[in-house]
Amino acid sequence: MDIHTNIPIKNLTTMKIGGNARFMTEIHTPEEIETVYKNAKKQSLPIFVIGGGSNVIAKDEGYSGIIVRIRIPGFEVIADDLNSTTIRIGAGENWDSVVKRTVDMGLSGIESMSGIPGTAGAGPVQNMGAYGQEIADTLQSLSVFDSQTGIFILLTNDDCKFSYRNSIFRDSAKGRYVIASIVLKLSKNQPQPPFYEALQKYFDEHNIKLFTQKVVRDAVLDLRNIKLPDPTNLPNSGSFFKNAIVEAWQTADLKKIDPNIPLYDMGDGKFKVPTGWLIENVGLKGQLLHGIRIYDKNALVLVNESAASYADLAKARDEIVRQVISKFHIQIEQEPLEI
Numbered sequence: 001m002d003i004h005t006n007i008p009i010k011n012l013t014t015m016k017i018g019g020n021a022r023f024m025t026e027i028h029t030p031e032e033i034e035t036v037y038k039n040a041k042k043q044s045l046p047i048f049v050i051g052g053g054s055n056v057i058a059k060d061e062g063y064s065g066i067i068v069r070i071r072i073p074g075f076e077v078i079a080d081d082l083n084s085t086t087i088r089i090g091a092g093e094n095w096d097s098v099v100k101r102t103v104d105m106g107l108s109g110i111e112s113m114s115g116i117p118g119t120a121g122a123g124p125v126q127n128m129g130a131y132g133q134e135i136a137d138t139l140q141s142l143s144v145f146d147s148q149t150g151i152f153i154l155l156t157n158d159d160c161k162f163s164y165r166n167s168i169f170r171d172s173a174k175g176r177y178v179i180a181s182i183v184l185k186l187s188k189n190q191p192q193p194p195f196y197e198a199l200q201k202y203f204d205e206h207n208i209k210l211f212t213q214k215v216v217r218d219a220v221l222d223l224r225n226i227k228l229p230d231p232t233n234l235p236n237s238g239s240f241f242k243n244a245i246v247e248a249w250q251t252a253d254l255k256k257i258d259p260n261i262p263l264y265d266m267g268d269g270k271f272k273v274p275t276g277w278l279i280e281n282v283g284l285k286g287q288l289l290h291g292i293r294i295y296d297k298n299a300l301v302l303v304n305e306s307a308a309s310y311a312d313l314a315k316a317r318d319e320i321v322r323q324v325i326s327k328f329h330i331q332i333e334q335e336p337l338e339i
């Protein structure tokens with residue numbers, strides 16, 4: 001295992017911002033996780049785990065510990081019956097390659113999450129989701145290294161306490177577990193309507209009536225190409241803010257502020273408000289703030305056009321948050337975690 005020193009973290013993230021990491025190493029087997037944690041403990045070095053860096057923002061002061069980049073491979077069918085196939089996937093596998101492989105196998109359950117950058121192992125961290133599917137729907141279990149006890153354990157779906165873009169890995173157990181592999185149970189049935197609103201609209205517009213996993217994947221990739229900037233050309237972290245969740249009692253006031261505000265009933269007394277709509281309706285879509293462009297095709301995405309530092313990004317973010325609070329009295333929340 002090679003240990004690299006003084007590595008610019010911006011080269012490890014898709015936002016391309018931030019200072020240097022004192023150390024960085026890449027891990028290709030679960031056993032290497034144990035080794036790196038043992039050695040880091042001896043030297044009292046903190047550890048930050050990273051996959052593709054598409055949901056991580058690095059600060060300007062850098063990181064004084066060791067960044068551990070997960071590269072563990074693996075794609076193995078571990079159970080198969082009439083209706084489903086269960087697959088164990090190494091945490092370092094590229095997520096979209098995994099989706100493509102399962103779609104080619106005629107399996108359903110993750111096809112709507114086509115095109116999401118990053119690794120399979122990071123998926124459960126924020127309960128990755130898109131177009132009506134989230135990883136919690138198909139995740140059976142995970143093999144994780146518990147940095148508190150120093151042993152590998154199996155976590156079940158219930159253990160992860162998944163909710164909208166959240167899990168224990170971002171919350172109560174933040175930084176505790178390193179995910180080595182995930183197990184997904186996928187269906188052999190064809191995808192069935194009703195589909196997520198934007199996907200159904202796409203099918204209607206293209207007169208698509210026969211739904212296979214590949215049809216859904218191709219539609220999602222097409223939709224994403226239109227709405228999301230490619231981080232290899234335009235550095236970004238996808239949705240920079242989570243969608244806002246408001247209580248039922250707030251909806252009347254919100255409608256008074258703007259009768260057209262979209263409110264999606266989540267069925268639990270709470271309503272989802274698309275944060276992109278809020279940002280657009282304070283007039284910030286397409287604007288450039290401190291070198292950060294609020295993407296003109298999707299105001300939820302912040303593109304690093306010419307920001308010199310994390311400080312610039314923070315100034316742009318705080319300005320957006322302030323304007324949304326000022327008009328709608330809603331506190332919007334950043335999605336990518338910070339190192």
Ligand SMILES: Cc1cc2nc3c(=O)[nH]c(=O)nc-3n(C[C@H](O)[C@H](O)[C@H](O)COP(=O)(O)OP(=O)(O)OC[C@H]3O[C@@H](n4cnc5c(N)ncnc54)[C@H](O)[C@@H]3O)c2cc1C
Nearest residue numbers: 051052053054055056118119121122128129130179237238
């Ligand atoms: C253009 C674009 C579009 C996107 N679209 C979506 C979308 O539609 N839906 C969505 O949910 N997200 C989306 N994202 C965000 C991101 O791609 C996902 O959250 C993805 O799952 C992150 O994977 P990653 O490997 O890059 O994780 P990283 O950014 O490397 O890490 C994210 C978090 O997970 C932790 N982590 C990573 N790997 C492990 C591991 N093996 N064990 C423990 N912790 C780990 C890190 O410490 C960090 O806290 C998008 C991002 C971009 C740039």
